[in-house]
Amino acid sequence: MTLIELDDVRRTFTVRTKAGRFRREKREVRAVDGLSFTVAAGECVGYIGPNGAGKSTTIKMLTGILVPTGGRLRVAGIDPARERVALARRIGVVFGQRTTLWWDLPLRDSYELARRLYRIPDHRYRANLERCIELLDLGGLLDTPVRQLSLGQRMRGDLAAALLHDPQVLYLDEPTIGLDVVSKGRVREFLREVNRDQGTTVLLTTHDLTDIEQLCGRVMVIDHGRVVHDGGLEGLHAAADSERTLVVDLAEAGPPITVVGARVVKVEGPRQWLAFPAQQSAAPIVAEVAARYPLVDLSVREPAIEDVIARMYAEVAIG
Numbered sequence: 001m002t003l004i005e006l007d008d009v010r011r012t013f014t015v016r017t018k019a020g021r022f023r024r025e026k027r028e029v030r031a032v033d034g035l036s037f038t039v040a041a042g043e044c045v046g047y048i049g050p051n052g053a054g055k056s057t058t059i060k061m062l063t064g065i066l067v068p069t070g071g072r073l074r075v076a077g078i079d080p081a082r083e084r085v086a087l088a089r090r091i092g093v094v095f096g097q098r099t100t101l102w103w104d105l106p107l108r109d110s111y112e113l114a115r116r117l118y119r120i121p122d123h124r125y126r127a128n129l130e131r132c133i134e135l136l137d138l139g140g141l142l143d144t145p146v147r148q149l150s151l152g153q154r155m156r157g158d159l160a161a162a163l164l165h166d167p168q169v170l171y172l173d174e175p176t177i178g179l180d181v182v183s184k185g186r187v188r189e190f191l192r193e194v195n196r197d198q199g200t201t202v203l204l205t206t207h208d209l210t211d212i213e214q215l216c217g218r219v220m221v222i223d224h225g226r227v228v229h230d231g232g233l234e235g236l237h238a239a240a241d242s243e244r245t246l247v248v249d250l251a252e253a254g255p256p257i258t259v260v261g262a263r264v265v266k267v268e269g270p271r272q273w274l275a276f277p278a279q280q281s282a283a284p285i286v287a288e289v290a291a292r293y294p295l296v297d298l299s300v301r302e303p304a305i306e307d308v309i310a311r312m313y314a315e316v317a318i319g
């Protein structure tokens with residue numbers, strides 16, 4: 001079943017820019033420039049792209065906040081801009097950089113307000129709240145005013161608030177931004193559960209490719225308001241010939257190490273950076289480093305989305 005449907009959707013903004021001392025010029029920005037795609041019920045789709053690509057504009061149109069200037073858009077059969085109230089019952093939205101919770105109220109009160117606003121039946125509200133409290137470990141936080149929560153705690157609180165009314169679709173805009181490694185892991189685990197066990201359709205915008213790798217079977221890359229890749233993350237890495245980085249901390253400083261399948265790109269004292277093809281598993285490289293060198297610590301870093309896209313264009317130009 002198709003849940004999200006875009007057919008040649010466009011959104012332009014007219015901006016006035018300074019042209020000379022007194023003159024101002026009108027300029028049209030095509031934030032979304034002919035988007036066509038569908039998302040089936042139950043999918044978890046990564047929606048990524050460089051800054052200014054048109055991601056937020058798309059999400060705003062999907063929630064009905066912005067009206068498209070052209071094309072056709074439907075979410076659960078609803079035209080978002082025309083039927084915002086009907087749509088609100090079917091969607092949940094989480095913005096990593098803003099909260100939908102009431103700043104001065106305890107979490108519990110924000111949830112109670114959501115219950116009334118969405119007229120959530122008692123049994124559904126109780127079941128959903130209990131599930132969220134357990135999975136997001138919110139038990140000890142319910143009576144804390146939101147302004148006193150850490151960023152990670154607040155994000156967990158926001159996720160629960162977005163799901164209390166059983167939305168069919170969840171839009172997430174940078175849900176792991178600014179979180180530490182442990183909080184990121186917890187948020188991702190929760191989202192996996194929501195998508196897999198509850199069947200909630202997820203559209204995820206992020207700058208962290210680990211989010212995509214761990215959650216999304218499909219990734220759409222948008223640039224200049226158009227889709228430039230739609231498929232698996234592997235396919236994206238293959239198209240871009242992208243590389244991941246293994247950062248190793250050795251017991252002491254030394255010359256660049258030699259490992260099959262990876263090359264040292266930077267050395268700083270005992271720390272060395274090794275690049276290897278992103279589609280390849282890090283496991284054999286880690287095993288070889290660990291077997292041959294005195295290893296203290298290591299981590300794997302995903303390539304930056306901007307780099308992947310730049311390399312994708314470079315490949316197209318060469319290819």
Ligand SMILES: Nc1ncnc2c1ncn2[C@@H]1O[C@H](COP(=O)(O)OP(=O)(O)OP(=O)(O)O)[C@@H](O)[C@H]1O
Pocket residue numbers: 013014015029030031032049050051052053054055056057058
């Ligand atoms: N209200 C607005 N008025 C004028 N231009 C806008 C407006 N909103 C967005 N734009 C422009 O539209 C383009 C797409 O912006 P959008 O915020 O959708 O990008 P994004 O992919 O979400 O970027 P980011 O990753 O930085 O959040 C940009 O050039 C932006 O400057």
